[in-house]
Amino acid sequence: xxxxxxxxxxxxxxxxxxxxxxxxxxxxxxxxxxxxxxxxxxxxxxxxxxxxxxxxxxxxxxxxxxxxxxxxxxxxxxxxxxxxxxxxxxxx
Amino acid sequence: xxxxxxxxxxxxxxxxxxxxxxxxxxxxxxxxxxxxxxxxxxxxxxxxxxxxxxxxxxxxxxxxxxxxxxxxxxxxxxxxxxxxxxxxxxxxxxxxxxxxxxxxxxxxxxxxxxxxxxxxxxxxxxxxxxxxxxxxxxxxxxxxxxxxxxxxxxxxxxxxxxxxxxxxxxxxxxxxxxxxxxxxxxxxxxxxxxxxxxxxxxxxxxxxxxxxxxxxxxxxxxxxxxxxxxxxxxxxxxxxxxxxxxxxxxxxxxxxxxxxxxxxxxxxxxxxxxxxxxxxxxxxxxxxxxxxxxxxxxxxxxxxxxxxxxxxxxxxxxxxxxxxxxxxxxxxxxxxxxxxxxxxxxxxxxxxxxxxxxxxxxxxxxxxxxxxxx
Ligand code: SF4
Ligand code: SF4
Numbered sequence: 484x485x486x487x488x489x490x491x492x493x494x495x496x497x498x499x500x501x502x503x504x505x506x507x508x509x510x511x512x513x514x515x516x517x518x519x520x521x522x523x524x525x526x527x528x529x530x531x532x533x534x535x536x537x538x539x540x541x542x543x544x545x546x547x548x549x550x551x552x553x554x555x556x557x558x559x560x561x562x563x564x565x566x567x568x569x570x571x572x573x574x575x
Numbered sequence: 576x577x578x579x580x581x582x583x584x585x586x587x588x589x590x591x592x593x594x595x596x597x598x599x600x601x602x603x604x605x606x607x608x609x610x611x612x613x614x615x616x617x618x619x620x621x622x623x624x625x626x627x628x629x630x631x632x633x634x635x636x637x638x639x640x641x642x643x644x645x646x647x648x649x650x651x652x653x654x655x656x657x658x659x660x661x662x663x664x665x666x667x668x669x670x671x672x673x674x675x676x677x678x679x680x681x682x683x684x685x686x687x688x689x690x691x692x693x694x695x696x697x698x699x700x701x702x703x704x705x706x707x708x709x710x711x712x713x714x715x716x717x718x719x720x721x722x723x724x725x726x727x728x729x730x731x732x733x734x735x736x737x738x739x740x741x742x743x744x745x746x747x748x749x750x751x752x753x754x755x756x757x758x759x760x761x762x763x764x765x766x767x768x769x770x771x772x773x774x775x776x777x778x779x780x781x782x783x784x785x786x787x788x789x790x791x792x793x794x795x796x797x798x799x800x801x802x803x804x805x806x807x808x809x810x811x812x813x814x815x816x817x818x819x820x821x822x823x824x825x826x827x828x829x830x831x832x833x834x835x836x837x838x839x840x841x842x843x844x845x846x847x848x849x850x851x852x853x854x855x856x857x858x859x860x861x862x863x864x865x866x867x868x869x870x871x872x873x874x875x876x877x878x879x880x881x882x883x884x885x886x887x888x889x890x891x892x893x894x895x896x897x898x899x900x901x902x903x904x905x906x907x908x909x910x911x912x913x914x915x916x917x918x919x920x921x922x923x924x925x926x927x928x929x930x931x932x933x934x935x936x937x938x939x940x941x942x943x944x945x946x947x948x949x
Pocket of ligand 2: 770823824825826830842843844845895896898899
């Protein structure tokens with residue numbers, strides 16, 4: 484299955500997959516992947532922001548440093564890793 | 576994602592969303608079949624059905640609301656002469672389409688064209704693993720027609736289309752065969768719940784699964800998280816571990832229906848004045864209804880557990896399906912008629928005699944093959 488062999492590299496630049504639409508919601512955002520028709524709940528506004536702007540930062544870590552308080556960065560890195568494995572974001 | 580620090584997702588969703596996740600749009604009441612459980616009592620077209628231009632204006636609204644996809648149904652949506660024009664328009668506006676069909680019109684040529692589109696998903700309805708079981712519900716010849724459509728889709732290389740089955744007393748013993756059928760086509764199996772809606776109000780008593788069948792289904796689904804259910808069976812979560820899904824009644828919260836004449840209802844299974852929120856033809860259109868209709872605002876209020884409050888399973892089961900309660904005459908804050916604890920049956924038995932809300936005859940028409948009906 485997709486994802487098992489993907490190495491997640493927080494030093495690399497990632498972006499939202501081109502087939503994914505993001506819609507802001509009271510709890511954060513909904514992401515819909517038109518390729519595999521899967522819906523993902525991004526359960527904080529900050530995570531939604533990070534995902535949306537990922538591509539404009541040179542790396543995942545840089546994207547986190549820009550807006551996420553230091554103490555929360557490990558949790559966010561973890562969340563992004565899960566999103567990478569599910570194909571919502573990809574290295575570019 | 577680490578979700579732990581947040582309130583339960585289901586609780587957040589109850590307050591409503593910026594746009595529906597599961598929007599069903601029935602494009603016509605016309606149908607060449609007349610299934611005895613049809614949730615929309617379809618048969619005849621309605622002269623007031625939305626025109627092509629009106630439908631396109633609704634797609635424009637859905638685009639602006641960032642609705643990801645619509646579930647198009649009917650009736651048989653493909654009998655509309657502008658059906659594929661509307662599908663193409665929707666996709667061009669960035670709104671994906673999943674449409675349900677009885678398969679009759681899916682020719683080899685049509686299947687090839689469908690296979691070429693990325694944003695269109697097809698769901699063929701089938702209610703039994705053999706012609707006898709299926710045709711008893713969907714009408715003579717309907718099994719063969721659905722299988723032909725599946726053959727064509729598979730031959731065209733469509734990929735994983737969906738085979739959509741309403742789980743009934745008659746097909747409850749055929750789950751493994753249906754699973755094998757889907758696997759043979761490289762298709763996905765989708766099982767949904769029979770509700771006493773539309774013509775289903777009259778066939779429900781005879782067709783709805785028994786308690787033992789429901790329990791068997793629960794375990795079967797627990798073992799097969801890949802089988803799609805559209806969150807239909809969350810009332811079964813009272814049996815133990817939750818089934819995958821949001822486990823809540825999404826009516827007016829994440830779910831709604833646009834019917835062929837543009838009326839908006841809280842869910843496809845509650846086509847009744849009590850649950851009509853407005854019309855897309857009203858000023859402000861669909862958007863205003865979704866955001867502000869009195870009905871939807873009401874449905875997004877925290878609901879009380881009512882008679883279910885005494886049950887330890889309420890968190891998992893949420894009291895079940897609003898439509899199933901409404902059309903069997905049970906109170907909306909009471910147990911589901913198919914409550915796995917048996918409370919629904921008990922309450923049904925003790926209901927005072929009197930009228931139960933009726934979905935009416937709708938657009939049902941006597942079957943007339945070769946007639947003028949279109
Ligand atoms: S009593 Fe209510 S909450 Fe409990 S299982 Fe039955 S329907 Fe569900
Ligand atoms: S009324 Fe029933 S079918 Fe409709 S959204 Fe609620 S649980 Fe689902």
